[in-house]
Amino acid sequence: MSDAKVQIKNLYKIFGRHPARVLPLVKKGLSKPDLLDQHNHVLGLQDVSLDIPEKKIQVVMGLSGSGKSTLIRHINRLIEPTDGQILIDGQDVLGMNDADLREVRRRKTSMVFQKFGLLPHRKVKENVGYGLEIQGVADGEIATRAQHWIDRVGLTGYEDHYPGQLSGGMQQRVGLARALATDSEILLMDEAFSALDPLIRYDMQSILLELQEELHKTIIFITHDLDEALRLGDNIAILRDGAMVQKGTAQDIVLKPADDYIADFTKDINRGRVIRLDALAAGTAPSDAPVLEGKAVLEDALPAFVQAPAQVIGVKMPGGGVGQVTLAQVVEALRGDH
Amino acid sequence: MEFLTEFPALGRKTLSGLKRGVDEAFKGFSRTYGEALENFFDPLLQFLIWFEKLLLATPWPIILLVIGGLSWAGSRSWKITTGAVVAFIVIGIFDMWEDTMATLAIISVATFLCIAVGIPIGILMARSNRMQSLITPVLDVMQTIPSFVYLIPVVMLLGIGKVPGLLAVCIYAIPPIVRLTNLGIRLVDADVLEAADAFGASPRQKLMGVQVPLALPNIFAGINQTIMMALSMVVIASMIGVKGLGVPVLRAISNQYLALGLMNGLAIVALAIIFDRVSQSYGKRLQAHRHGGHR
Numbered sequence: 001m002s003d004a005k006v007q008i009k010n011l012y013k014i015f016g017r018h019p020a021r022v023l024p025l026v027k028k029g030l031s032k033p034d035l036l037d038q039h040n041h042v043l044g045l046q047d048v049s050l051d052i053p054e055k056k057i058q059v060v061m062g063l064s065g066s067g068k069s070t071l072i073r074h075i076n077r078l079i080e081p082t083d084g085q086i087l088i089d090g091q092d093v094l095g096m097n098d099a100d101l102r103e104v105r106r107r108k109t110s111m112v113f114q115k116f117g118l119l120p121h122r123k124v125k126e127n128v129g130y131g132l133e134i135q136g137v138a139d140g141e142i143a144t145r146a147q148h149w150i151d152r153v154g155l156t157g158y159e160d161h162y163p164g165q166l167s168g169g170m171q172q173r174v175g176l177a178r179a180l181a182t183d184s185e186i187l188l189m190d191e192a193f194s195a196l197d198p199l200i201r202y203d204m205q206s207i208l209l210e211l212q213e214e215l216h217k218t219i220i221f222i223t224h225d226l227d228e229a230l231r232l233g234d235n236i237a238i239l240r241d242g243a244m245v246q247k248g249t250a251q252d253i254v255l256k257p258a259d260d261y262i263a264d265f266t267k268d269i270n271r272g273r274v275i276r277l278d279a280l281a282a283g284t285a286p287s288d289a290p291v292l293e294g295k296a297v298l299e300d301a302l303p304a305f306v307q308a309p310a311q312v313i314g315v316k317m318p319g320g321g322v323g324q325v326t327l328a329q330v331v332e333a334l335r336g337d338h
Numbered sequence: 339m340e341f342l343t344e345f346p347a348l349g350r351k352t353l354s355g356l357k358r359g360v361d362e363a364f365k366g367f368s369r370t371y372g373e374a375l376e377n378f379f380d381p382l383l384q385f386l387i388w389f390e391k392l393l394l395a396t397p398w399p400i401i402l403l404v405i406g407g408l409s410w411a412g413s414r415s416w417k418i419t420t421g422a423v424v425a426f427i428v429i430g431i432f433d434m435w436e437d438t439m440a441t442l443a444i445i446s447v448a449t450f451l452c453i454a455v456g457i458p459i460g461i462l463m464a465r466s467n468r469m470q471s472l473i474t475p476v477l478d479v480m481q482t483i484p485s486f487v488y489l490i491p492v493v494m495l496l497g498i499g500k501v502p503g504l505l506a507v508c509i510y511a512i513p514p515i516v517r518l519t520n521l522g523i524r525l526v527d528a529d530v531l532e533a534a535d536a537f538g539a540s541p542r543q544k545l546m547g548v549q550v551p552l553a554l555p556n557i558f559a560g561i562n563q564t565i566m567m568a569l570s571m572v573v574i575a576s577m578i579g580v581k582g583l584g585v586p587v588l589r590a591i592s593n594q595y596l597a598l599g600l601m602n603g604l605a606i607v608a609l610a611i612i613f614d615r616v617s618q619s620y621g622k623r624l625q626a627h628r629h630g631g632h633r
Contacts (some may be wrong), residue, residue: 076536105538117533121551121625131537133547182537 004051004087005186005218006075011048011084013070013242016041019082029244032241044070044082046243052104052235053207054185057217059233061223066241068222072190076109077101079183106135110179114191116171118163125150125159127174131182140217149177153207169200178205180211187219194223207230230254230274238262251279255333256317273301277315280333281323285314291322298330305330351458374508379501382447386500390443390581394436401439402426409612413619422616425608434583434605441572441582441609445498449567453561455514458520460560461545472521477513485510485574493578503580511568518560522553558621565613569606583609 014022014035021031022039032043036281045067052058062068073079077093086093088108096104110131118127126133129146137145150159153173163171172192179187193201205228212219223229229236230250237247238258246258254274259261278294285291290304291314305311311327348356356361393401402423409422428436463470489506496502526549534544550557576584583602 078532078535102538102540105536107538109536111533111536113529113533113536115529117529117536119530119533119548119552120527130534134534134537134539134543178537188536 003039003054004055005089006052006220007085007087008048008050008052008071008074009085009087011045011071011074011086012082013044013067013074013079014041014082015312023082033088043242045074046241048084048239048242050237050244050247052218052220054218056234057212057219057221057232059221059223059236060239061229061233061236062239063224065241066239068224068239069190070242071239072188072220072222075186075188076105076111106131106182108184109188110182110184111187111188112175112192113188114174114194116163116168116175116195118171118174120163123160124166125164127163128177128181130178131184131301133222135182142169142253145181146177149181152211153177154178169196169204172196172204173207176207180215185218187217189219190271191224193221193228194225201228208232226269230269238265251276251337255279255298267336270299271336272302273297275333277301277313277325278317278323280325280329281315281317283324285324286310286312289314289324291316295317298334301325301330354419364491364494367371368491372495375495376497376501379496379505382451382504383499383501386443386447386504386552389447390440393439393443393626398430398435405612409616412616414623415619417610418615422612425612429605430602430609432605434586434602437581437586437602438605438609440580441569441584441606444507444575444580444582445565445568445572445609445613446502448504448511449565450513450563451508452515452564452568452572453506455508456515456560456564457519457557460516460557461523461550463516463520464523464549466479473516477516479507481513485571489574489578500580503575503578506578507568507571507575510571513562514563514567515557518556518563519553522556522560523549525556554624555621558617558624562614562621565617566610569610569613572606 002179002187012023012026013019014026016022016039019041020039022035026035026040026043026046030038034048035041035043048067048071050058050060060068060071070079074081075088075093077086077096081094084094088104091104093104105228113303119130122130125143125146128150129142132142132145147159150156153176155170155173155177158166158170163174173194175192179189193204196204208219209232221229221232223232230253233250235248236250238245238253240261246253248256250276253262254266254269254271257266275298276294277292277296277298281294286309288309289312290308292301292304294316301313304313305327312324314322315325317323347353396404405426406419406423409419413419426438429435461475463473485506488509489502492502492505492509496505512610530548530552531544534548539547570579572582573584576582576588583606586598586602587606589595590602
């Protein structure tokens with residue numbers, strides 16, 4: 001647990017006139033529809049706990065209304081919780097005064113928004129340098145650092161454009177560059193790519209993964225798109241109606257869905273690109289079998305099966321040793337339960 | 339029956355006593371504080387006199403150059419610049435130069451005063467709903483109460499002259515800038531403000547870096563309205579001793595001089611159009627980001 005960068009503990013958020021008054025009822029198990037019917041309050045988050053590991057991408061997934069955007073706004077306290085605790089590097093965010101909180105927002109976290117949230121009256125370079133300007137960095141340094149990130153997200157040549165002159169995908173590159181420019185360790189991405197069309201979204205995901213290879217930020221990524229979640233997330237948490245339904249890696253979610261709701265969700269995804277060999281490996285492989293990396297996904301391993309004697313391959317296990325996977329296992333895993 | 343046909347008003351005695359009471363109280367107030375108030379406004383008076391003298395003492399070609407220069411700086415349009423200069427030449431030819439300069443002086447000072455006071459009040463209103471609900475009715479009264487009514491206490495306090503005239507103009511002209519500053523700031527996109535919050539902007543950084551710049555189009559519409567309303571008060575201000583184009587208009591009304599009234603009235607209109615066009619096109623130019631692009 002000590003490697004958790006951000007810890008969310010038993011977080012509750014109730015929207016309405018007297019959240020504190022109805023909180024005990026919710027804790028006793030009053031359901032969301034009943035709360036709305038009987039007390040006219042909306043349950044936003046219900047007993048959500050999540051440890052977000054350092055330098056990984058934590059995806060929080062859920063459909064609209066599941067509370068995922070509410071959750072991410074609690075981390076930098078854009079929304080005040082009704083009850084619970086949030087720790088960043090072990091520091092209690094909720095106990096902070098305004099000045100300390102601003103300092104956290106300036107140095108530790110930065111955010112990318114679904115609707116970009118760019119400043120329309122400022123040029124691209126001024127938008128990218130905004131966080132640095134807020135920190136009080138000198139103009140010359142702002143210019144150099146902003147230019148660096150403009151180049152990194154592929155917007156070279158657009159420094160003097162206004163956001164309104166750019167396409168959605170390019171605007172979000174500005175948003176990403178603005179968030180990266182402050183060098184904060186935590187990146188909060190609230191449905192950052194959801195407003196973009198599929199091809200551009202895929203490009204942006206690639207850019208993010210590429211940057212993460214070298215930057216190793218702690219990224220909290222909100223999405224409603226399972227493909228996006230599976231592609232980006234080292235860990236995935238699924239919210240429904242404000243409650244945490246399942247936490248785990250992409251494989252856990254696909255192979256061991258916590259309930260029918262999630263199983264339904266994962267039904268149509270390409271399992272071959274999610275499930276890794278080490279999830280299936282067991283025993284010891286015959287010595288003549290070709291050996292693959294444990295983190296290879298099934299789709300990439302299929303050609304090796306074709307060539308392997310008896311359609312069995314060896315898999316390097318995380319703890320050392322070589323396990324075996326048979327083609328029959330792979331087929332079974334790809335088919336799923338249905 | 340009489341009770342229903344005649345409204346049961348207060349008796350005449352009670353009423354006249356009430357009115358006298360209010361009058362006496364105010365007279366007492368103005369006797370005690372009138373001088374202090376006059377002293378308070380003295381720097382303003384001195385500035386107004388100095389500015390008017392400056393305009394009158396400057397040779398007219400230089401004034402024309404300055405007018406042309408300011409119009410160009412504001413609008414970047416040859417049409418508007420030429421129009422402004424030609425209008426002033428015509429005003430000069432019809433011998434209204436001095437009155438126009440006096441009017442220009444009071445309008446400029448009044449506008450400046452309204453901006454200096456009005457924008458902060460507008461910002462205050464935008465930041466708190468309570469302030470907004472307190473100030474809005476005051477603005478409503480200021481805009482709807484007949485100007486003559488508030489001229490009475492102003493004159494009682496400060497007598498007749500430039501400063502009371504200036505105050506009367508400001509009372510009438512300040513509401514639009516306050517209202518539109520408030521509106522402009524309240525209309526700033528919540529998503530953009532959230533982004534500023536997320537990056538740790540302090541309230542001051544949000545105000546100066548996000549809210550005011552994004553409210554500028556509305557603030558400029560307010561300044562424009564304020565100028566127009568100040569100009570429309572010129573004639574009334576001249577009733578309490580403000581020199582300028584209003585004086586001949588007033589004389590024309592009381593003596594039925596049609597041509598005199600028309601000439602000076604049209605000079606006021608010319609000033610209004612020039613101020614309007616220049617300030618509007620300047621406001622538009624401030625928003626380079628709204629031109630072109632994908633929206």
